[in-house]
Amino acid sequence: MISARVSDLVTSLFRIVVGLLFALHGTASLFGVFGGNRGSGEAIPLGTWPGWYAAVIQFVGGALVLVGLGTRVAALVCSGSMAYAYFVVHQPEALLPLNNGGELAALFCWSFLLVAVLGGGRWSMDAVLARLRNRAAVEETEPVAASAR
Numbered sequence: 447m448i449s450a451r452v453s454d455l456v457t458s459l460f461r462i463v464v465g466l467l468f469a470l471h472g473t474a475s476l477f478g479v480f481g482g483n484r485g486s487g488e489a490i491p492l493g494t495w496p497g498w499y500a501a502v503i504q505f506v507g508g509a510l511v512l513v514g515l516g517t518r519v520a521a522l523v524c525s526g527s528m529a530y531a532y533f534v535v536h537q538p539e540a541l542l543p544l545n546n547g548g549e550l551a552a553l554f555c556w557s558f559l560l561v562a563v564l565g566g567g568r569w570s571m572d573a574v575l576a577r578l579r580n581r582a583a584v585e586e587t588e589p590v591a592a593s594a595r
Contacts, residue, residue, distance in 0.1 A: 458514070458567035461521075464557045465512030468524060472505025496530075503527045511561060514570020518562050525558035 474480040475497065478489035483497070490497045503523060510520035528551045536548030543549045566572040 454568040457564055458569040461514060461561050461567060462512055465508045468504050468554060469508030469512055472501045472508055475501035476505055500527055514566030514572050517566035517570055517572050521558040521562035525555050525562060528555035
């Protein structure tokens with residue numbers, strides 16, 4: 447049986463790696479680095495549909511998932527964008543991802559759906575913010591409890 451500690455660690459590592467890879471795709475497409483958009487060495491022209499908007503989702507959504515901030519919402523948007531990419535761009539070419547070049551879109555779609563369901567995990571900014579809110583709530587109620595004695 448896997449301990450909760452190991453499960454938390456693996457969940458967080460999975461989120462971090464998936465977010466990083468997705469953000470790098472967006473970085474390449476938006477800024478023409480790391481080989482550029484689809485290896486062209488160039489950036490996607492500003493405002494072009496759907497490529498530029500997809501790259502913004504990849505960059506921003508991937509970065510949010512990477513750090514674990516607004517994780518569930520960001521991951522759901524990323525998953526939806528990859529579902530769109532698969533069904534609009536890849537699936538019309540052939541039924542199976544192996545035949546239509548949609549493996550990455552399918553993998554990212556399902557990976558982000560998993561992150562959306564599981565959340566950011568213990569080592570995320572969402573968890574840090576929740577701990578800070580809980581600590582502030584406890585500190586806020588302690589003086590009331592002490593004065594009631």
